Amino acid sequence: MTKNPDGGNADPLIAMRGAESRLREKNISFSWVGRAPEGFGALCVDSREIKPGDLFCALSGSMVDGHDFVESAAAAGAVAAIVERNAEAAIPTLLVSDSKAAAAHLTSFVAGDPAAGLxxxxxxxxxxxxxxxxxxxxxxxxxxxxxxxxxxxxxxxxxxxxxxxxxxxxxxxxxxxxxxxxxxxxxxxxxxxxxxxxxxxxxxxxxxxxxxxxxxxxxxxxxxxxxxxxxxxxxxxxxxxxxxxxxxxxxxxxxxxxxxxxxxxxxxxxxxxxxxxxxxxxxxxxxxxxxxxxxxxxxxxxxxxxxxxxxxxxxxxxxxxxxxxxxxxxxxxxxxxxxxxxxxx
CATH class of the missing domain: 3.40.1190.10 (Mur-like, catalytic domain)
Known part of the structure; x- marks a missing residue:
């Protein structure tokens, strides 16, 4: 889980517009299915770690596919999910061209780009x-x-x-x-x-x-x-x-x-x-x-x-x-x- 730079995953929220800007900057195309939330508390790639207000990113792996856990993330309180393919979900989904690249860039964005000075x-x-x-x-x-x-x-x-x-x-x-x-x-x-x-x-x-x-x-x-x-x-x-x-x-x-x-x-x-x-x-x-x-x-x-x-x-x-x-x-x-x-x- 990557939390916002101010700590916690409740308030203040990480602005979704900022996350969208980072995706555009990195040439990751995206579109919303459902209404985009104004913000989120933390970014998670593991549905078991979701807290209310978090953003879930579904990653497809060689053994496990995160898309299978979008509903679990929604039930745990996720405000939206990042996906690579259309998924039936009770929460808005952000359909991206590459969820793995999106996860890397957004975790860095949320943390304030800690490698920038290295x-x-x-x-x-x-x-x-x-x-x-x-x-x-x-x-x-x-x-x-x-x-x-x-x-x-x-x-x-x-x-x-x-x-x-x-x-x-x-x-x-x-x-x-x-x-x-x-x-x-x-x-x-x-x-x-x-x-x-x-x-x-x-x-x-x-x-x-x-x-x-x-x-x-x-x-x-x-x-x-x-x-x-x-x-x-x-x-x-x-x-x-x-x-x-x-x-x-x-x-x-x-x-x-x-x-x-x-x-x-x-x-x-x-x-x-x-x-x-x-x-x-x-x-x-x-x-x-x-x-x-x-x-x-x-x-x-x-x-x-x-x-x-x-x-x-x-x-x-x-x-x-x-x-x-x-x-x-x-x-x-x-x-x-x-x-x-x-x-x-």
Missing amino acids: QVIGVTGTNGKTTTVLIMRHLLGSLGSTAALGTLGLFLPDGSHLPRGRMTTPGPVDLTADLETVAESGATYLTMEVSSHALDQRRVEALQFSVAVFTNFSHEHLDYHADMDSYRNAKLRLADLLQADGTAVINAEDPAWESSAFAAVNRLTFGQLDHADVRAADVRHTPKGSRWTLVTPSGSAPVELPLLGDFNVSNALGAAAAAHVLGADPAVLASRLATAPQVPG
């Missing part, structure tokens, strides 16, 4: 998201206070850790609540894992990413995606969510990322290949990790990484490349990589 860095790929996000949080500490969100939960700048549910990327209501927590912590940066499920289900649709990191791509999640092309295309949607001056940071060693999806955005590549923009040169593996030279467009520096394996060299490079985009100095990055954290658990 630089958000998203990481997607089959493997390495968690490690890359946590290394990046460590590196960006040289630039400002940084939070991290993903499989292991929410890590705040003061070191506190808030465990979360099983989803790599939370649904729009929980994500907005986490963004509020991050904003209240005083963070400047948020590094976060962005799963293919989240991208396909529009959970992060309201975010504008400063940097999007693409780690690697391999056979996975075909229990959800129809085929490998669908899986890859879901990942590539992250490039569409970059802000106007944002940068896609791409693993040069993975041919899956050779795509026209990056044609209209700033690009920076990373890897151990000679043509990568940010690369690891002269890699030598040791019993404790690896030694190599970090090469960036703004200079080079020797690195001693305390994480084992080539895959962690790649994770560290992705994190370092993103930090480079945001202005981190190569020597500072190398120094911080020497104390890169092990992934908890």
Whole structure:
């Protein structure tokens, strides 16, 4: 449930006209069936959490369809329901072109757009998201206070850790609540894992990413995606969510990322290949990790990484490349990589 910025879900109401304006701004078409209420107290995507005066958003999932619970929401006191298809209901319904995108944008609107003051860095790929996000949080500490969100939960700048549910990327209501927590912590940066499920289900649709990191791509999640092309295309949607001056940071060693999806955005590549923009040169593996030279467009520096394996060299490079985009100095990055954290658990 996302409540209005003034707290509570009774008074003052969130003006429905404001919600409609946000939908128009985001090119989500809509029409009312029945008379639109003047306002609502909170936005809910779970009919079991409805309180009198709330607005219910029906989401179609792979297991459960929220449209089946519009009547339950009405019985609990919802003033209206957002739907993607006509639904028999005792309350007005707002028929939208995409209820998942509507939920993401409206939860952000209701909460006062908590990500507006953050630089958000998203990481997607089959493997390495968690490690890359946590290394990046460590590196960006040289630039400002940084939070991290993903499989292991929410890590705040003061070191506190808030465990979360099983989803790599939370649904729009929980994500907005986490963004509020991050904003209240005083963070400047948020590094976060962005799963293919989240991208396909529009959970992060309201975010504008400063940097999007693409780690690697391999056979996975075909229990959800129809085929490998669908899986890859879901990942590539992250490039569409970059802000106007944002940068896609791409693993040069993975041919899956050779795509026209990056044609209209700033690009920076990373890897151990000679043509990568940010690369690891002269890699030598040791019993404790690896030694190599970090090469960036703004200079080079020797690195001693305390994480084992080539895959962690790649994770560290992705994190370092993103930090480079945001202005981190190569020597500072190398120094911080020497104390890169092990992934908890």
